[in-house]
Amino acid sequence: MSALNIRHVNKTFGSTQVLKDISLAIDSGEFLILVGPSGCGKSTLMNTIAGLEPVTSGEIRIGDEDVTWHTPSERDIAMVFQSYALYPSMNVRQNISFGLEMRKMPKAQREEAVSRVAELLQITPLLDRKPSQLSGGQRQRVAMGRALAREPQIYLFDEPLSNLDAKLRVEMRTEIKKLHQRLGTTIVYVTHDQIEAMTLADRIAVMRDGEILQLGTPHEVYNDPVDMFVAGFMGSPSMNFLPVTLVSHAGASGYALQVHDEEQGEVALTLPWPVERDTQELSARVGERLILGLRPEHFLEDDAIQETSGEGTRLEVTATVVEPTGADTLLQAWLGGNEITARLGPKSRVVAGDRVALRADLSRAVLFDEKTQRRLA
Incomplete structure (x- = not known):
């Protein structure tokens, strides 16, 4: 060859x-x-x-x-x-x-x-x-x-x-x-x-x-x-993209992400950005609009994590569509005015309309520049 x-x-x-x-x-x-x-x-x-x-x-x-x-x-x-x-x-x-x-x-x-x-x-x-x-x-x-x-x-x-x-x-x-x-x-x-x-x-x-x-x-x-x-x-289902603003974390070191509800024109929730993911470039982006990327597998049902571990950021969403595939369960829900897809375990018993507790693993998330769409972190 x-x-x-x-x-x-x-x-x-x-x-x-x-x-x-x-x-x-x-x-x-x-x-x-x-x-x-x-x-x-x-x-x-x-x-x-x-x-x-x-x-x-x-x-x-x-x-x-x-x-x-x-x-x-x-x-x-x-x-x-x-x-x-x-x-x-x-x-x-x-x-x-x-x-x-x-x-x-x-x-x-x-x-x-x-x-x-x-x-x-x-x-x-x-x-x-x-x-x-x-x-x-x-x-x-x-x-x-x-x-x-x-x-x-x-x-x-x-x-x-x-x-x-x-x-x-x-x-x-x-x-x-x-x-x-x-x-x-x-x-x-x-x-x-x-x-x-x-x-x-x-x-x-x-x-x-x-x-x-x-x-x-x-x-x-x-x-x-x-x-x-x-x-x-790359990825099926594809990555979830959420419009956010990078802000200094109130009362703590590092940064936080304010997730925007575009329809309501307001900040829907605030997520902590992991301190270990801080970069010099992010320090120059405080106050700017960015895009947060989370893959479906970056969400877990809260029940799937030991209560003592505190792993991930706890969120509550309402299920709109549930698609059991056998190997896993795909959940579509609204988070801060944005539709997301989460990949749950095959034993999940969630049905449409349920209020679901999720944890988002922001240590695996990515941030993009809103205008250029290039990755920042």
């Missing part, structure tokens, strides 16, 4: 700039996921890596070779699309081996390659079937097998699971992760599904409007988002 280096790549279609000075260094054997909303440029970036779209400017290197102006066939990459793109008149064996045959690989080597990937993907019993006789998950395995048989330097996956149903998508996600762990292949993977990104990636590049906003491990982009877009995009 080889490393992939993308340096200052720009791509325009007419007067529209789709990629804006993209630079990425992907290590050999790394699993990188490009994630972002529709139209953010992730598929265009994938196509420039594959050679399906020429760059307007910039450089793409695979290993030590500059492949910026190479054709797709000269780049030694394999691509798996969201549409399986299987030949309907060929059986599975022929679909997997067709590309090898076009490359003039000897028959014995082709058969060995087909057997190897069929065993790896557990599709050996399907080799003589036509695509019309396969399920969606089986067809996707065949498409992956066709790519794996090539043994290229880099694999590109463009939303390969988007056409599968929810259960099958989870199963195939696990299979792709196992495959990468066994083979140590270099993979660039495009998806709009942030759950896929979190579970599969070694690193995630979050894109918006043709730019990479943050590049980091799943832990980094989830727990240390650089701005409100990344914080809101």
Whole structure:
């Protein structure tokens, strides 16, 4: 496998700039996921890596070779699309081996390659079937097998699971992760599904409007988002955002956050900001409007915490919607005139209309600048 280096790549279609000075260094054997909303440029970036779209400017290197102006066939990459793109008149064996045959690989080597990937993907019993006789998950395995048989330097996956149903998508996600762990292949993977990104990636590049906003491990982009877009995009349900004013803590050291009820135009409640989270930048922001970010799991039912621990800041909310999911319970409620979502335990017995005692773990909260939406603390 080889490393992939993308340096200052720009791509325009007419007067529209789709990629804006993209630079990425992907290590050999790394699993990188490009994630972002529709139209953010992730598929265009994938196509420039594959050679399906020429760059307007910039450089793409695979290993030590500059492949910026190479054709797709000269780049030694394999691509798996969201549409399986299987030949309907060929059986599975022929679909997997067709590309090898076009490359003039000897028959014995082709058969060995087909057997190897069929065993790896557990599709050996399907080799003589036509695509019309396969399920969606089986067809996707065949498409992956066709790519794996090539043994290229880099694999590109463009939303390969988007056409599968929810259960099958989870199963195939696990299979792709196992495959990468066994083979140590270099993979660039495009998806709009942030759950896929979190579970599969070694690193995630979050894109918006043709730019990479943050590049980091799943832990980094989830727990240390650089701005409100990344914080809101990564996570399901997404992060709660509350308008606040930073004030000096009355009668104590440190600061507090006054939560605003925007509809009533008043301060609804005051939350203490953890002293250990104080920064020099915050001292210059006293009196300013900021945005407080709390993830659903940063709230706990008060009953779930030992009374003696005093962990978190105690709040009372009224449940508006309760959604049991099996593994947990999602609670929607109003807090200081702002709707929030809290992730409660599976044993929660809360129903809509209940008054619920919660504790908010502000040690895990984040603060953003209201105007720039960049993270402050």
